[in-house]
Amino acid sequence: MKQSKLIAPHPRPRPGAGLLNRSLRSIIELRARAALVLLFTALASSLAIAGVKIEHWVAPSGAKVYFIEARVLPILDVQIDFAAGGAFVPPGKAGLAGLTKGLLEAGAGSLDEEAIAGRLVDIGARLGGGADSDRASVSLRTLVTKPERDAALELMRTVLSAPTFPQSVLEREKARSIASIREAETRPDAIAGKRFAAAIYPDHPYGVSPTVDTVTAITRDDLVDFHRKHYGAKGAVVSIIGDVSRAEAEAIAQRLTEALPPGGGALVPPAVKKPQAATVKVPHPAAQSHVHVGLPAISRGDPDYFPLLVGNYTLGGGGFVSRLMKEVREKRGYAYSVYSYVAPRKLEGPFEIGLQTKREQVGDALKVVNEVLRDYIAKGPTAQELAAAKKNMVDGLALRMDSNAKLLGYLSAIGFYGLPLSYLDDFPAKVNAVTAEQIKSAFARHVKQENLVTVVVAAD
């Protein structure tokens, strides 16, 4: 809403580097390893293998807990994830996951929404989170001084365990949500995103977006029911990083989850069917066409993920050094932003190439994209490209774990997707083990022409 006062020559990074492009380690741990730190670049892999300090346990409530003690800053971050994303919403109720998460703060226990907002502000704490297709997340950042910390955690416990979902607030938020949907239906980027999801996930909740009808159909009972079924302790993943001890973290995790509803547990969305190759054109008066090319590709934990991730760096994940950027932007000036990403989910998450280009030249741009993709699938990266990709991903680990906020994201993904605790320690070795042959065969298996969907919004 606010005016943007900065403009940048590179577009913002797209999703897809994802968890596996990052690593995890207590910052304190690194600081103490002075000798290794000095040699970090050369020894990144051996450093990352040695002694990552993620602590894990199951709270008496049944919640899984992941913890990093990080004592440098007087702050605490906590996130709780539930299998409560859009994929678990009953048919015809798309939007329920987001509304349920959003209305946790609309009233809880004896507090109304103004009291909740006021208390948070008074202690300088921030409550956040959101819902995607797999999970709903509630996150808290607070100072660790005792009155602030205690008050913040108590508030988090209350909104998670005892939301009241007031009817009046629900009506207001439904109206705001419907207004946003109608607005989004006029925007080429939003239209393209929704049409792409629908086209690559036919008859699957991953492909469903909220509409005016589905949001209108949502009732207070739906929220109460969804919360009861999906916000249970047994399915909860608690991630904690900050200036607290293990004993304090144990108490925090239990306190936050002991009063959650009894439901929850391992949930898996229905199986994903691959789409038939197709091109979808949507009329719109925009100056630029918005293009998405892709398909459902890979789930969390699939062994082909590392080859796809490393391979995607060269194709379109590596920013300015990627082939798509060179061919589409640098050589031809067709686009400001062109990228590809792989975003694994509980089930097959998307592989996607995206760009925006002047509508008159979208055919030419799409031809270049398809040539680059076909050539890459057929031949894979060159030895030089593969080495450069590995070097960036391995040496760049340090950047991806240099703040508590970043580490919190990795903790929660490891916990929610059931990845091994050593997963990030293993990262450099896994990246370095990828061969060009593996990349070729992984792309051949997961990015098949027969399933590739193209969506063009604002096509002539």
Place this chain on the structure above:
Amino acid sequence: MRSSFAALALFAIAVAPAPTFANPYETKLANGLRVIVKEDRRAPTAVHMVWYRAGSMDEKDGTSGVAHVLEHLMFKGTKTLKSGEFNKRVAEAGGRDNAFTSRDYTAYFQIVPKAALPEMMKLEADRMANLTLDAKEFAAEIKVVMEERRLRTDDNPQALVHETLNSTMFQAHPYRRPIIGWMDDLEHMTWQDARDWYRQWYAPNNAYVVIVGDVDHREVFRLAQKYYGAHKAKALPERKPQNEPEQAGIRRVSVKAPAKLPYLSMAWKAPKLRDLQKDRDPFALEMLAAVLDGHDASRFSKHLVRGSRIAQSAGAGFDGSLRGEATFIIDGQPAEGKTVAELEAALRAEIKRVQDEGVSAEELARVKTQAIAAQTYKRDSLMAQAMEIGGLEASGLHWRDIDVLLEKLKTVTAEEVQAVAKKYFTDDTLTVAVLDPQPVEQSKPRRPSGAVRH
């Protein structure tokens, strides 16, 4: 090499309520380049930024957007580096890089594992003086910038409103021009325009370096001398003040674009921070903006979005730390079924309420709590710390003022907030810009302006 004692010492410093140690550190090279280093040793990484005091406000009519175009071209070749090689070197070091252009400055940065810092300084110093610009590179890149304009502005109704708002409220001051440039100016820009810009403004005495991370400032100063020290200072073009004449009467404009919800933006002329010790009004205006829209319990959220439900969204913003002229902006979208006129009346009523009744001590305390917590949270991000230093320097303030600014903010009284609400929110200095939504189905593709089309 640091021992684990160092980590313990840092811990002790980090939890102290008001650190008084010498960090950050600053030096000035003989060629005028200032180097500011903040040691933060939580992780083995570093942020390296170079800020040039040349932004879109320094451009001339006819070549609007050239500051940003040059920024794109800075990623092309130098006398010793092939085009594209800069990004490649950063990527191979495991780093990320980017740059951004504002009205006041242009800045470049790399975030890297700390071992790569010397190479980054070498690369950045190289392109400070040795950029090779040619017609061919320019021809491809200007197309990219035009695509960027289409994406950012031409197909973005709210951005079009902002562009129109700026060009209406400012008539003499260069803030009237969009940072990205008018499309017609981009279409007629030449590689020589970009070259001239580079020759005029890219000089060590018009720049400063900000480095935050796991570094030793003495070593960084040495490297700065080695890499940046070789460049010669230049005589810089004269900067005319271009002050905006006093506005005498409300200005209203509207923009038609394909959209569903209308959008309203109201901008009042306001005083910027000139004298850190004496000025009071800019701080009071900042407090006012925060009372209206600084957090989830602020007045706009509480009264307009949640209470009367007249707004789908509503915001308020004031930035008094800038080179040019300051404005106080209030904006929002009416809720479905409400009109822009109703929203405008409701927003004005909120201002009137502050004028008539003032603000409470509790509201001020909340804003101060937010500001203090934000300073602590900022320390979780190297980039946020580097941006804070760089941004303040760009506005003509100093990194040493960071704590002073916060202290000053804490001294603002309720009476001062009420006084600025009365003083600055008059219709005579107000500009109102409105989005008039058009049905998507009936809209024709927008054709950029300009006589020459390829």
